[in-house]
Amino acid sequence: MQTTQVTDGVFRLSANVHDILFEGMWPIPHGFSMNSYIVKGDKVAIIDGVCDWDGTPEVLFDQFKQMDVKAEDIDYVIINHMEPDHSGWLKDFKKIRPDFKIVTTAKAKKLLEAFYEIENETIVVKSGDTLDLGDGRVLAFEEIPNVHWPETMATFDTKSGALFPCDAFGAFGAITDSPYDDQLSQDEIEFFEEEATRYYANIVGAYSAPAKKAVMKTESLPVKIIAPGHGIVWRKNPQKIIDDYKRYAAYSKGPAKEEITVIWGSMYGNTEQAVAPVVEGIKSEGVKVNVHRVPETHYSYVLRDVWNSSGVVLGMPTYEYKMFAPMAVVVDEMGRKKAMNRKAFRFGSYGWSGGAQKELDEIQERYKMGWDFLEPVEFNGAPSKEELDLIYQRGKELAIQVREWVRGEA
Numbered sequence: 001m002q003t004t005q006v007t008d009g010v011f012r013l014s015a016n017v018h019d020i021l022f023e024g025m026w027p028i029p030h031g032f033s034m035n036s037y038i039v040k041g042d043k044v045a046i047i048d049g050v051c052d053w054d055g056t057p058e059v060l061f062d063q064f065k066q067m068d069v070k071a072e073d074i075d076y077v078i079i080n081h082m083e084p085d086h087s088g089w090l091k092d093f094k095k096i097r098p099d100f101k102i103v104t105t106a107k108a109k110k111l112l113e114a115f116y117e118i119e120n121e122t123i124v125v126k127s128g129d130t131l132d133l134g135d136g137r138v139l140a141f142e143e144i145p146n147v148h149w150p151e152t153m154a155t156f157d158t159k160s161g162a163l164f165p166c167d168a169f170g171a172f173g174a175i176t177d178s179p180y181d182d183q184l185s186q187d188e189i190e191f192f193e194e195e196a197t198r199y200y201a202n203i204v205g206a207y208s209a210p211a212k213k214a215v216m217k218t219e220s221l222p223v224k225i226i227a228p229g230h231g232i233v234w235r236k237n238p239q240k241i242i243d244d245y246k247r248y249a250a251y252s253k254g255p256a257k258e259e260i261t262v263i264w265g266s267m268y269g270n271t272e273q274a275v276a277p278v279v280e281g282i283k284s285e286g287v288k289v290n291v292h293r294v295p296e297t298h299y300s301y302v303l304r305d306v307w308n309s310s311g312v313v314l315g316m317p318t319y320e321y322k323m324f325a326p327m328a329v330v331v332d333e334m335g336r337k338k339a340m341n342r343k344a345f346r347f348g349s350y351g352w353s354g355g356a357q358k359e360l361d362e363i364q365e366r367y368k369m370g371w372d373f374l375e376p377v378e379f380n381g382a383p384s385k386e387e388l389d390l391i392y393q394r395g396k397e398l399a400i401q402v403r404e405w406v407r408g409e410a
């Protein structure tokens with residue numbers, strides 16, 4: 001991968017990863033980038049880094065060579081966020097540059113010792129502090145706690161107007177040697193928007209209140225460029241990703257888009273019979289519907305669509321007096337990630353006894369999810385014609401509720 005110039009005196013370095021589960025759990029079929037930035041005044045700073053997976057730090061070091069930068073030329077290592085996808089390279093860096101100087105928050109300093117036993121000279125900074133690199137380039141720091149760990153901060157280059165917010169404004173998806181919004185087609189921008197939504201729902205969603213505060217802080221700065229730790233760099237239209245993140249944060253409490261996500265699982269095809277009627281009921285009102293079967297679809301994608309949706313349908317049988325287990329996992333994950341206040345409906349088959357409702361109520365209560373359910377339709381064994389008609393009607397009713405809520409008519 002080639003090093004590229006973001007703007008005068010600011011350079012982007014990056015490493016892509018593929019064929020892993022990010023954080024050990026999230027699929028990344030289109031890869032994932034970790035971005036790092038070199039900022040040059042009279043002194044040189046590197047902002048953020050990459051993970052320590054096999055060969056990844058070497059990708060970064062190769063890019064130093066492309067820029068004719070040596071490890072000893074770097075005066076400051078600025079650590080916005082300590083999660084190892086950004087900090088893992090430090091152990092390898094220390095081997096070639098033992099005495100590097102760190103700029104970070106007090107909480108991150110503790111983590112540096114815990115994760116890597118690094119106790120190098122550290123300039124501890126907080127919101128409003130600055131670092132003068134010389135040649136008119138002053139970096140300003142702004143704490144943005146919990147986007148995505150408590151120690152996180154953003155760095156702002158007052159000379160160029162480039163903001164380095166690390167996880168905030170990031171996206172899944174590997175990037176190429178053309179990583180700037182002004183170099184990408186509309187299709188490519190839309191691809192990264194989809195990957196940004198999934199990234200947000202999977203990684204940042206649980207911290208939507210802090211994310212909203214971070215966006216507000218961003219808007220108080222004269223930002224011209226957004227250079228995140230993951231995904232593309234926004235220098236033509238940074239307001240787009242700011243507006244997108246505002247929307248994503250707001251979707252946590254709802255309403256989100258005028259969409260409904262139907263999630264279903266079935267053991268012997270009885271619950272499955274009711275999926276088509278509920279989908280048809282929703283479509284009859286012209287509301288967009290996303291359909292996912294679990295566990296076949298990974299909850300990463302289900303969560304992305306639920307994040308975008310103002311309505312959710314859960315179709316599942318009772319299993320051992322409880323919810324169909326893969327559905328329990330998915331709904332629990334939605335609670336953890338704070339997909340709150342959805343309009344909802346549940347249907348499903350039971351044999352000798354129900355029980356799914358009790359566990360669903362427990363999960364809803366545990367996470368204070370606040371979903372507003374229509375009366376459920378449970379059927380003994382296979383659904384009758386009357387029950388299928390009722391499920392169609394519930395789909396229609398849910399679609400009407402969603403439309404009215406999103407349009408402010410409810």
Ligand code: FEO
Nearest residue numbers: 083085148167229
């Ligand atoms: Fe990209 Fe929270 O690390």
